[in-house]
Amino acid sequence: MLRTACQEQLLPGDTLQEKWAFAQDAGYDAVELRSKGDFHFRGRLPELKQALADGVIMPTVCVDMLHFFAAFDDDLRRDALEQMRSQLSVAAEIGALGVQTPASYGMFSRRLPPFEPPRTEEQDREVLLAGLSELGEHARREGVTLYLEPLNRYEDHMVNRLEQAVELIRTVGLDSVRIGIDSYHMNIEEADPSASVLAAAPYIGHAQVSDSNRFQPGAGHLDWPAWIGALHSIGYDGYLAAECRLTGDPLAAVRSIPGFLRRSGA
Amino acid sequence: MTSLLETPAPAAAGHLALRRGAARVLLTNWTGSSTVPSRGLYPHQWSWDSAFIAIGLRHLSVRRAQRELESLLGAQWSDGRVPHIVFSPAVPLDAYFPSPDFWRSSTAGAPSGAPAGTETSGIVQPPVHALAAWLVHLADPETSRSRGFLPRVYDRLVAWHDYLTGPRDLGGGGLAAMVHPWEPGMDNSPCWDGPLRRVDPAAPGSYRRADLDHGQAAERPTDLDYGRYVRLAADYRDSGYADVPGEHAFAVEDPCVNALLIVSEHALARIAAETGGDPALHEARAARLTEALVARLWSPSDGMFLCRDLVGGELIPERSVAGLVPLVVPGLPQHVVDALLDTATGTGFRLGEVPMAPSYDFTGHAFDPSRYWRGPAWFNTNWLLERGLRRYGRARAADALRTAMLDAAGASSFAEYVDPFTAQARGTRAFGWTAALTLDLLAAARNSDDTGPAGPAAPASALPIGART
Numbered sequence: 185m186l187r188t189a190c191q192e193q194l195l196p197g198d199t200l201q202e203k204w205a206f207a208q209d210a211g212y213d214a215v216e217l218r219s220k221g222d223f224h225f226r227g228r229l230p231e232l233k234q235a236l237a238d239g240v241i242m243p244t245v246c247v248d249m250l251h252f253f254a255a256f257d258d259d260l261r262r263d264a265l266e267q268m269r270s271q272l273s274v275a276a277e278i279g280a281l282g283v284q285t286p287a288s289y290g291m292f293s294r295r296l297p298p299f300e301p302p303r304t305e306e307q308d309r310e311v312l313l314a315g316l317s318e319l320g321e322h323a324r325r326e327g328v329t330l331y332l333e334p335l336n337r338y339e340d341h342m343v344n345r346l347e348q349a350v351e352l353i354r355t356v357g358l359d360s361v362r363i364g365i366d367s368y369h370m371n372i373e374e375a376d377p378s379a380s381v382l383a384a385a386p387y388i389g390h391a392q393v394s395d396s397n398r399f400q401p402g403a404g405h406l407d408w409p410a411w412i413g414a415l416h417s418i419g420y421d422g423y424l425a426a427e428c429r430l431t432g433d434p435l436a437a438v439r440s441i442p443g444f445l446r447r448s449g450a
Numbered sequence: 451m452t453s454l455l456e457t458p459a460p461a462a463a464g465h466l467a468l469r470r471g472a473a474r475v476l477l478t479n480w481t482g483s484s485t486v487p488s489r490g491l492y493p494h495q496w497s498w499d500s501a502f503i504a505i506g507l508r509h510l511s512v513r514r515a516q517r518e519l520e521s522l523l524g525a526q527w528s529d530g531r532v533p534h535i536v537f538s539p540a541v542p543l544d545a546y547f548p549s550p551d552f553w554r555s556s557t558a559g560a561p562s563g564a565p566a567g568t569e570t571s572g573i574v575q576p577p578v579h580a581l582a583a584w585l586v587h588l589a590d591p592e593t594s595r596s597r598g599f600l601p602r603v604y605d606r607l608v609a610w611h612d613y614l615t616g617p618r619d620l621g622g623g624g625l626a627a628m629v630h631p632w633e634p635g636m637d638n639s640p641c642w643d644g645p646l647r648r649v650d651p652a653a654p655g656s657y658r659r660a661d662l663d664h665g666q667a668a669e670r671p672t673d674l675d676y677g678r679y680v681r682l683a684a685d686y687r688d689s690g691y692a693d694v695p696g697e698h699a700f701a702v703e704d705p706c707v708n709a710l711l712i713v714s715e716h717a718l719a720r721i722a723a724e725t726g727g728d729p730a731l732h733e734a735r736a737a738r739l740t741e742a743l744v745a746r747l748w749s750p751s752d753g754m755f756l757c758r759d760l761v762g763g764e765l766i767p768e769r770s771v772a773g774l775v776p777l778v779v780p781g782l783p784q785h786v787v788d789a790l791l792d793t794a795t796g797t798g799f800r801l802g803e804v805p806m807a808p809s810y811d812f813t814g815h816a817f818d819p820s821r822y823w824r825g826p827a828w829f830n831t832n833w834l835l836e837r838g839l840r841r842y843g844r845a846r847a848a849d850a851l852r853t854a855m856l857d858a859a860g861a862s863s864f865a866e867y868v869d870p871f872t873a874q875a876r877g878t879r880a881f882g883w884t885a886a887l888t889l890d891l892l893a894a895a896r897n898s899d900d901t902g903p904a905g906p907a908a909p910a911s912a913l914p915i916g917a918r919t
Contacts, residue, residue, distance in 0.1 A: 375482070376480065376482060378477050378480070379477060379478070379480065382474065382477055382478065407511050407513050407514065409510060409511045409512065409513075410477070410510060410511035410513070410514055413473050413477070413510045413511065414473075414477050416469075416470060416473065417470045417471075417473040417474045417477060418470075418474075419470065
């Protein structure tokens with residue numbers, strides 16, 4: 185049985201403890217944390233440790249910043265690397281499995297003007313490999329995993345499909361770097377999302393879920409049984425973490441997710 | 451939907467691995483709108499394969515299962531026939547023989563209503579489709595209704611059965627006739643040896659078999675048989691795929707084909723009731739077909755059904771598993787049921803003693819444990835026998851057969867067929883309907899193992915088991 189998690193900002197409550205109580209009541213198995221920049225996440229360590237002591241299950245972290253480890257701007261890239269290293273260390277300190285990040289988000293799209301990015305594909309690749317190596321080594325030392333998330337073509341121009349992430353991870357050669365797949369992005373980019381799960385099987389470390397329209401699972405038209413069936417068939421034993429927008433009554437929407445995923449085979 | 455893939459069955463720890471393996475085959479063989487029987491040997495969409503595959507695929511993705519049947523029916527001819535192959539334009543012509551340039555459906559088939567934009571073969575396969583459609587619906591009625599699945603396929607399924615009971619009633623006795631050995635689906639069954647002797651084989655140099663590129667010659671039909679298959683198909687094509695009584699060099703009434711037609715006609719009755727139509731028409735036709743099946747194909751001395759040769763006019767004295775498949779038909783006379791059960795467990799088929807029933811009588815003169823439909827055990831026919839045993843109150847025998855099939859499917863890597871004594875793999879591996887029917891048997895096994903009360907979120911896959919047609 186696959187476990188489900190809900191990102192913390194979707195859950196009602198002022199504290200992680202309150203959010204966890206709601207999450208458990210709705211049938212979730214865990215909370216996925218969001219990690220902001222400026223070392224904000226590190227600053228939350230006392231809060232996180234208290235939550236841990238109170239029994240909140242927080243196995244995974246999703247980065248919540250506006251610049252990322254493959255940014256065009258050198259200063260932003262260096263900062264993103266520093267933030268990610270810190271966040272991976274915090275994850276280790278609270279016993280989490282790892283942190284998920286895209287290569288970039290909202291920085292450039294080859295499908296939107298001006299269409300040609302300032303770096304060549306070779307330069308992009310160098311930056312990606314350097315960042316993944318540095319963060320992967322740090323994650324390995326900390327005993328956690330960096331999850332690289334392919335985004336759709338409108339949100340990132342470098343890593344859109346699972347096969348691209350697989351190629352980068354193979355080249356980096358670190359077990360501490362895996363793919364963090366996302367059903368919404370896969371729906372846009374993969375010809376057959378279920379077949380892509382099979383093809384990338386050994387490299388998949390984490391999974392985030394939202395429907396075809398970015399709303400909660402069940403609010404769109406994804407073929408969830410086929411996608412979840414593929415995860416089962418590769419023996420995936422991680423979490424399905426809800427990272428989505430909500431349509432309809434927000435609390436009812438959040439509550440609906442575990443049951444929906446369960447009925448879809450999770 | 452079902453949580454089939456993850457719930458370990460308490461009765462068998464190995465079922466989880468089996469489920470995952472079967473799901474992997476179906477996910478790998480999926481092409482976007484249908485499932486290929488195998489990636490190498492059979493790279494297109496096959497008619498009865500798709501129906502059996504949909505029956506299993508419903509446990510993995512009801513949408514794919516619906517799509518499987520819809521894409522097949524989308525290639526239906528306007529005379530109602532559902533072609534036995536729908537060709538993928540993405541596959542090279544030499545990947546499979548006979549290829550689209552042999553069948554020439556869009557031109558040679560035009561007088562019979564072949565579609566202009568899709569290449570298909572011009573012959574048919576057994577009508578499992580309405581049964582499959584009904585079972586797919588039952589797996590998730592809510593999704594089925596919201597997508598308008600049954601109304602969309604109903605008219606096409608009716609036209610299909612109208613074709614089989616109309617133009618294909620070549621014998622005039624109320625049964626569907628098959629005009630090529632590939633049509634009953636059991637291509638090289640010894641049942642066809644006699645009727646085929648009248649057929650001049652096509653010259654060996656006039657075509658090139660592609661099946662031997664992927665399969666072992668000893669497990670495939672012989673070259674002589676193949677030459678006759680080609681001759682019959684070419685003659686049918688050259689006639690514009692016309693169905694004319696008395697004009698076919700090969701014409702047979704097959705008990706498996708007609709049994710599946712009856713079961714599917716009963717399913718059509720249920721589909722009609724669900725969609726606001728009249729089930730009585732279909733029940734009446736099913737009853738007429740059942741009567742004709744017994745009247746024309748039952749052999750009391752053999753204790754089973756035989757094929758009828760419409761050219762020679764006699765029953766064909768060869769005992770194949772096709773003659774036991776009518777066990778799936780409801781409402782058979784009790785003496786027929788009793789005799790069928792005796793024959794299934796007797797020396798010819800040894801059900802309960804060997805892992806799975808062979809495709810042909812163990813004691814028959816043509817028995818060969820390795821060669822395709824001349825002895826090997828197949829998963830689709832045994833799935834049908836399992837249903838038949840259950841229908842007629844032999845639950846323990848059905849359970850045993852189900853267990854044996856699951857063991858054989860897993861051990862053989864979902865082989866196309868297996869040696870009937872040892873269940874060793876034969877033919878191609880990762881075969882679509884073997885994997886699909888494995889999922890269906892696992893779902894049934896899981897549900898029969900359930901002892902607790904079903905909660906409100908009970909998987910929909912519980913439904914088909916209690917709703918056999």
